[in-house]
Amino acid sequence: MKLLTSFFLIFHIQVWAQTTVKGVVQGPDGNPVPGANIYLQGTYEGTSSETDGSYVLQTELNGQHILVFQSMGYRSREIPVTLSGSSYDINVVLKEAIGEMNAVAISAGAMGASDEKKAVVLRPIDIVTVPGAMGDIAGAFQTLPGTAAVGNDGRLFVRGGDASETAIFIDGMKVGNAFGTTAANVPTRTRFNPNLFKGSFFSTGGYSVEYGHALSSALSLSTSDIPLRNQGDISLMSVGGGFTQTLVGEKNSITATSNYFDLSPYQALVRQNFDWERAPSGWDAEVAAKQRWGKSGMIKAYLRKESSGMQIWQPSPGVQERGALIRLQNNYTFAQSTFKQAFSKEWDLYGGISYSRNVDKLGLDQQDVHHINQVGHVKVVGVKGLSDSFSLKSGLEHYLFSLRQNFISERLQGKLIDHHSNFFTEADYYISKQWIFRGGLRSGYSSQAGQAWLDPRASLAYRFGHQGQLSLAAGKFSQSPEPEFRILQPQLQNSQSNHLIVNYLLDKNGITFRAEAFYKNYYKLLTFRGQPFFYTHIGQDGEGQARGFDFFYRDRKTFKNTDFWITYSFIDSRRKFAGYSEKVQPGFAPRHNGSVVIKHFVNMLRSQLSASFIINDGYPYTDPNHPGEMNAKTRGFQDLSLSWSYLVKPSLIIHLASNNVLGRENIFGYQFAAEKNASGKYENIPVGLQAPRFLFLGIFLTLSKDKSANQLNNL
Incomplete structure (x- = not known):
């Protein structure tokens, strides 16, 4: 949390x-x-x-x-x-x-969230004010087209792709284990505080060659620059509390934050269906430092440490007892340093280094497993404007992927170390004020698999006289299998996909309309049998396709003091992967997905009233009582969430929110017994939200010489 x-x-x-x-x-x-x-x-x-x-x-x-x-x-x-x-x-x-990016720009597959760019879909503050997201970055993006709400998981599922196929970057650097570790059917969240970021680039496909190791989607988050003022921020919430202190100099700043959460008091007041032995609790601390470098340079450093744990009994179909006890203790460290420098003669240089270390101590009934996952990333990128109409970007990067698993009871140990070296280059050519072409090539080499690869990508955009624009993007994308599979079979090769996207975007006078059609095909997908830590028959004969279209409409003008957006996505995804023997619709990929977000400003009450509604047509699952795979489907998912934010005074904010206010019983599938009962049937239990709704109350106080300061400064 x-x-x-x-x-x-x-x-x-x-x-x-x-x-x-x-x-x-x-x-x-x-x-x-x-x-x-x-x-x-x-x-x-x-x-x-x-x-x-x-x-x-x-x-x-x-x-x-x-x-x-x-x-x-x-x-x-x-x-x-x-x-x-x-x-x-x-x-x-x-x-x-015609030579600047604020002329016609590539928009196929891309959804920017920054006031510094045209064709804005969401502003940074929008990402953290969606009621149903409860302050989680991934939760807010689930109201955008192309995504699917999988409430018992919490990660980002994009256009029929698995959540592991979405890569997350901070200031261009890879983030390993960006989501918190959790137990099955207990939804997770992104680890990072939304206050860190000033904008984002969320791509549903066709993204730049700068971003690799992602088969379906890339989410790149940009941290804020030097804050406006010195201030301290106190947060008191229904699930915990925290304090942030910011100190600002003429050319530098440092921000330190510490937080603690414990769901036990909340769950003692609000009844849950979880069978906790110990409800989730934990702490986190982070430090962010920024230094201006010369006239046009910036250096940023960031360190985050956190620790959390839980113990939960998970029931089994057909078993009267409490089930299996899952014990989880997680420790996480993420550190990175980045730089950016603009030189004369249209020459820019940026890059950095990042490192993440995730340690999970799992107790799976009678089995104890220690799981240590490390990801390192080093990158340097140069951008040169060769003329008003032509620019070239080239970069070098190196990844380290490391995994060590210890099976304590059996005294067994497995280890994986893999180095990836990558070179990429990409050119933007403004043919005219109406046309831009982008072409690029990304290369890579894996030391563990002994594999080299080339991924070409290209985009073309045309701007109409009415300020709308049409974009086309196509390319090849590669990603190595997850480390827990490569530790068992080190020679696994990359999974690969091809993307083709056609996009129309109009952003004018407070109204944004975006329509996009896409086709993706996947090959060399991972197939296996068995359960986590005990996989067998690992292979790469999987394949699949995803196709569909989506719409996004946002209106900040028609209704006074009201801002709303509406999305609809159709996703037809069929895959042979994981434990499936034929192409099926994945359980995380509903075909019809929609969302509505409304925010209304009431100046007289100094309040914002917000609502979000997410809906889909249900999740496929396999019922072993009938022949075939993924042969059944749950009823549709619906979630209506509401929030009220009240500005007591400039430095004091009170926020109240609830998701699923109607208490709908959303089911994401069913867990079946391994053997038939006396009646010859496989018994089952539903997989759903164990908390009918989540209520949040927060009080946020800012201490500063500037009495108008509050925690919205960086948004």
Whole structure:
């Protein structure tokens, strides 16, 4: 369980002194530039120009800042401003440009979440204010097209792919074991606090050659830069509490956080169906440091340590006793350091090093297993603008994958060490203001498998006169099997997939519409028999396809003080993989998936009322009482979640949220007995949410000389 310190919104109350900046944005021909993005650099204070090019920006910030003007097809303008509570008129003329990424951009498969980019689908604050997500990053992304809500798991399942096929990166560096370790049918969460991040790049396929070791999807999270001010943040919640202290210098900052959670008191008050011997509890601590380097460089360092545990009795079909006792103790360490430096003559260099170590001590009934998984990643990337219309990106990276398993009772040990070396290069060519082509090649070599590979990828985009754009992406993607299989069979080769995506995107005047069709085929998928730690008959004769389409519509304009989005996804996925002997629809891939998120700002009450609703048509499963595999399906999944956020005063926020408020009994499948009963039937128990709903209450207090400061500063 991660601290849920980022559920909230920026409330619109005018009780502090404001600076007003207004003016008109024009093109070189004197015509107005509507929809231009205008913001204060390093903050999320911004606005957009109207149809006549006029804009008004009001802010409570003060001091020296940079005002940035951006619009598709034009060069950016940066103007220094001094904010002091007065009113300023600043008129701007933008020059045309075709060589910048804010002209036509590749959008096939990509969903950005940053106010620094056009074609924004979700802003950073949106990621942490979806009621049903309960502050979990992956939970928020489950309201986006292409994803499936698998409530008894909690990880990201994208377009018919398994959760292990989605890779997560922080500032471009690989994160090993990004989700917390848990027991079967107890949903997990991402480990990282959403307050760390200023934006994200979520790709459902067709992503850049910079991202590898991911068969279906990539999620890249960008950490925030230097905070605005010194402050301390206190969090008191129904599941625990924490404290964060931020110290800011002229060119550097350091933030330290410590948190503790224990679900025992909550579950003593709110009845659960879990049979806990010891409810989940744990602590985490993290330190994030940032240092500006020269005129245009930045160095970031981050360290996180956490420890958690649980003991749970898991029932078995046809067995009257409590079942098997699962004991779990997890210790996790993640550390990384990254740098970014812009040089003269259109030359940028960035990269870093990351390391994760995940230690699981598992007690599986009478069997004790120690599981130590380590991932290391080193990367250096250079980007060179060779002209206004052509840029080249090239990089080198090296991965270390290490796994050690100790079976304590049998005194057995297994060990895996694998090194991956990769080189990638990618070019962007602006054919005109309407056309851009991206082509790239990613190569790799595995020391353990003795395998080399090449993955070509290409994208093409065209921007229409009405500001909509059409994109096409295609490419090859590779990923080595999970270490627990390679430790048993070291010579396993990469699984591979091919992606083809067609996308249309329109982002204009507060309304975003996105439609996408896709086709993916998979080969060399892993097949096996047996249970975790005891796999047999491991092979790579699996294959499959996934095809479908999805829609996304977001409206921030039609209804006053209301922001909402609607998604629908159709996913037709069939795979021969894991323990299946033929191509089947996976249990984690419902065909029809939809979601609605609504947020309404009530200025008079200083509150935000939010609702999210997720629905699908059910999960396939195998009923051994009938012939065939995946021969049955559960009833449809539905989850209505609500939240209320109240700004008591600028530095104090109260948040109340509940998921599944209707108490619907959502079933994700059934667990069947290994043998028939006296009636000749295989008995079963449902696999579902053991907690009908989860209630969250949080009180968040900020201590700072600036009495308007709160925990929304970095969102």
